[in-house]
Ligand SMILES: Nc1ncnc2c1ncn2[C@@H]1O[C@H](COP(=O)(O)OP(=O)(O)O)[C@@H](O)[C@H]1O
């Protein structure tokens with residue numbers, strides 16, 4: 001679990017009362033998560049998640065919270081933020097920006113099969129379509145500009161082979177981002193972190209997407225790359241699992257078929273998604289923050305995955 005900011009029971013109780021969510025009965029730190037302070041809070045009115053935002057600012061947060069509200073109102077199963085009497089959904093607690101959202105039922109599926117991957121693909125496409133008329137705009141804050149800023153900070157900490165891979169891949173992604181195919185990619189609000197631990201299943205059915213705090217406006221193909229890299233690979237080797245990958249893509253395309261530019265750039269955007277999480281994991285590893293109990297994610301997994309994607313591309317004669 002990650003608790004960066006301890007919230008006393010009485011403070012949480014008063015806060016929930018102010019939001020008219022009832023009397024606090026129980027409160028427990030959420031397991032998992034590395035970005036924010038999260039507590040499960042149960043009241044006599046329902047079950048909620050209280051989040052204190054540790055990195056994101058009050059200027060950035062309305063984009064995520066209103067996106068969740070927008071998607072929930074269009075039938076996408078995402079946590080709905082609780083408003084105060086004036087309708088505000090961004091609050092403050094213990095000096096930090098805070099929100100309370102509904103608790104989704106179910107649990108994450110950490111060993112997914114093709115059916116789980118199909119369910120995620122289909123719902124991801126529905127979410128992309130539902131987000132198209134979302135009026136707010138914020139870039140993916142973990143996109144190319146962040147990689148360009150962060151890679152040089154990491155170079156002194158890593159070995160020679162890793163330095164070369166980081167720099168080569170960054171240069172490759174800059175060329176891709178400047179290409180006409182990239183300019184033609186469909187885009188809109190994307191989740192950008194839809195890993196196995198951010199999707200809930202109940203009774204074998206998908207019950208929700210959570211953790212929208214890396215969302216941003218980007219190409220839909222980047223979101224697809226993030227999912228393929230996590231849901232449809234063998235986590236030990238980083239090797240793609242073709243049955244799961246095909247199930248994910250077929251289900252996605254049953255809702256929103258890919259355009260030709262997306263088909264051409266899929267391998268490049270899988271690499272982009274691999275680079276993004278390799279960089280952020282290295283960054284978390286070498287520039288850690290205080291937390292009462294923090295489980296850092298393993299960076300070498302994404303180095304392995306990226307090398308695997310490169311050797312697949314070389315074998316297939318692409319890029
Ligand atoms: N709305 C929610 N409903 C149910 N479980 C949740 C909800 N929000 C968070 N969780 C649980 O807490 C864990 C950590 O939350 P997460 O948002 O991933 O944290 P972080 O933003 O710090 O990475 C999730 O994996 C999930 O098990």
Ligand SMILES: N[C@@H](CCOP(=O)(O)O)C(=O)O
Nearest residue numbers: 033034035193195211277297
């Ligand atoms: N999914 C990312 C890190 C973000 O953590 P999350 O718990 O919010 O998904 C990774 O695996 O590196």
